[in-house]
Amino acid sequence: xxxxxxxxxxxxxxxxxxxxxxxxxxxxxxxxxxxxxxxxxxxxxxxxxxxxxxxxxxxxxxxxxxxxxxxxxxxxxxxxxxxxxxxxxxxxxxxxxxxxxxxxxxxxxxxxxxxxxxxxxxxxxxxxxxxxxxxxxxxxxxxxxxxxxxxxxxxxxxxxxxxxxxxxxxxxxxxxxxxxxxxxxxxxxxxxxxxxxxxxxxxxxxxxxxxxxxxxxxxxxxxxxxxxxxxxxxxxxxxxxxxxxxxxxxxxxxxxxxxxxxxxxxxxxxxxxxxxxxxxxxxxxxxxxxxxxxxxxxxxxxxxxxxxxxxxxxxxxxxxxxxxxxxxxxxxxxxxxxxxxxxxxxxxxxxxxxxxxxxxxxx
Ligand SMILES: Cc1ncc(COP(=O)(O)O)c(C=O)c1O
Numbered sequence: 001x002x003x004x005x006x007x008x009x010x011x012x013x014x015x016x017x018x019x020x021x022x023x024x025x026x027x028x029x030x031x032x033x034x035x036x037x038x039x040x041x042x043x044x045x046x047x048x049x050x051x052x053x054x055x056x057x058x059x060x061x062x063x064x065x066x067x068x069x070x071x072x073x074x075x076x077x078x079x080x081x082x083x084x085x086x087x088x089x090x091x092x093x094x095x096x097x098x099x100x101x102x103x104x105x106x107x108x109x110x111x112x113x114x115x116x117x118x119x120x121x122x123x124x125x126x127x128x129x130x131x132x133x134x135x136x137x138x139x140x141x142x143x144x145x146x147x148x149x150x151x152x153x154x155x156x157x158x159x160x161x162x163x164x165x166x167x168x169x170x171x172x173x174x175x176x177x178x179x180x181x182x183x184x185x186x187x188x189x190x191x192x193x194x195x196x197x198x199x200x201x202x203x204x205x206x207x208x209x210x211x212x213x214x215x216x217x218x219x220x221x222x223x224x225x226x227x228x229x230x231x232x233x234x235x236x237x238x239x240x241x242x243x244x245x246x247x248x249x250x251x252x253x254x255x256x257x258x259x260x261x262x263x264x265x266x267x268x269x270x271x272x273x274x275x276x277x278x279x280x281x282x283x284x285x286x287x288x289x290x291x292x293x294x295x296x297x298x299x300x301x302x303x304x305x306x307x308x309x310x311x312x313x314x315x316x317x318x319x320x321x322x323x324x325x326x327x328x329x330x331x332x333x334x335x336x337x338x339x340x341x342x343x344x345x346x347x348x349x350x351x352x353x354x355x356x357x358x359x360x361x362x363x
Contacts, residue, residue, distance in 0.1 A: 057184030071095025
């Protein structure tokens with residue numbers, strides 16, 4: 001029950017056992033292009049170019065930055081946790097002048113404060129804004145639709161980290177006008193880590209034309225040229241692209257709206273069950289990510305003890321906090337191949353874990 005790598009369904013595991021096929025074959029090209037079409041379906045877009053990188057999610061983050069900025073550009077990074085900060089750090093590494101617009105851990109970006117900040121930017125110096133949709137380190141989710149509207153009014157390019165939201169929560173790329181969106185395979189996609197995805201809008205291409213950052217492996221131009229020829233510029237992880245097709249077959253059978261509703265239901269049930277066990281959650285209900293929930297330990301109980309009790313007694317892995325929240329909170333992932341049964345079982349086990357650890361305090 002960690003927020004990625006997530007459980008992998010049997011049909012995907014069986015497909016993984018097949019011998020890799022040649023990446024320049026017609027057979028692979030057909031599979032690759034069907035994944036591109038399915039990625040469009042998942043992100044609700046007809047207007048974006050989509051590239052699949054053989055890399056983890058951070059690779060796609062670096063691709064997004066290096067393809068649209070030039071050294072010295074002003075980037076506003078909206079930070080509500082570890083991954084929002086990482087976007088800012090990547091932009092810094094490529095020479096951008098980065099301002100981190102930070103909310104308290106567990107909270108989300110306040111649209112009013114963001115509007116106020118951008119209204120000060122009279123000369124439109126801020127070229128790019130980065131935002132995390134679902135912040136895995138805290139379990140908080142920004143209101144992406146609202147944030148996108150505000151950024152549109154300002155005119156900057158919006159880059160979205162949808163690593164733990166795509167395939168779990170509604171991400172309406174065309175409807176909300178998101179300029180670049182990235183995601184990773186080991187989350188809602190239900191396949192192992194190793195592929196990342198990037199959606200590139202027309203506006204992002206205009207930035208790409210002017211971008212002076214060095215790039216080669218990530219270069220949008222190279223990937224676009226190959227995409228037009230129904231292939232990739234370099235050798236992709238063919239096995240994972242084949243299993244991605246299998247995962248999409250499952251997702252399409254369930255239906256996008258049902259996938260989104262399932263994640264919403266699992267989140268609600270988990271959160272209310274945890275509250276019934278007298279546990280305090282890091283985020284408020286209205287800001288909750290539907291992929292991951294962060295929980296404070298009961299008074300006097302240590303996070304490492306909680307995690308080892310889940311593991312030792314029940315063979316369930318829950319995640320630690322990250323960065324400043326390490327050993328302060330624990331996190332339960334509920335994204336991808338996760339069912340109502342998994343949530344009920346996790347709640348039952350959580351009850352037993354807390355009972356025994358609280359009991360040992362009294363004893
Ligand atoms: C929200 C978010 N962004 C970015 C990343 C980085 O992805 P990766 O670890 O695949 O490089 C993660 C990974 O957990 C994430 O949850």
